[in-house]
Amino acid sequence: MQNPDPCVQSTTHPASSLAALVHLSGIFTLFVGPLVVYLARGAGTDRIRDAALEALNFQITLLLAWIVTIISFIDRIPDGSNPRPGKYRHASMGSSE
Numbered sequence: 471m472q473n474p475d476p477c478v479q480s481t482t483h484p485a486s487s488l489a490a491l492v493h494l495s496g497i498f499t500l501f502v503g504p505l506v507v508y509l510a511r512g513a514g515t516d517r518i519r520d521a522a523l524e525a526l527n528f529q530i531t532l533l534l535a536w537i538v539t540i541i542s543f544i545d546r547i548p549d550g551s552n553p554r555p556g557k558y559r560h561a562s563m564g565s566s567e
Contacts, residue, residue, distance in 0.1 A: 489521030501529035 495503030504525035511519040 485517040488518050492518065492522045493525045496525045496529045500533060501526055504529060 492504055492507050495507070504522045508519060508522035508526055511522065
């Protein structure tokens, strides 16, 4: 029986399972798993290589977002060495009575 909707692809193909595994490997290996699969597939265009490239792009974007988030939170930790005007000011420091 043929699929009546040509836009819907069959998920029983082994390449679909391998493409899903490439995406899941990013959870455990960050960007290393998708990078290894992408480089191992060699030149050419196939479903697994495309999935590895998508997973690699996603994992690198996620890694950069985490780095920016961590840096922004570290910058907001008050350490008292260089107090900013108006922030973290003790009540007795600002009064001129």
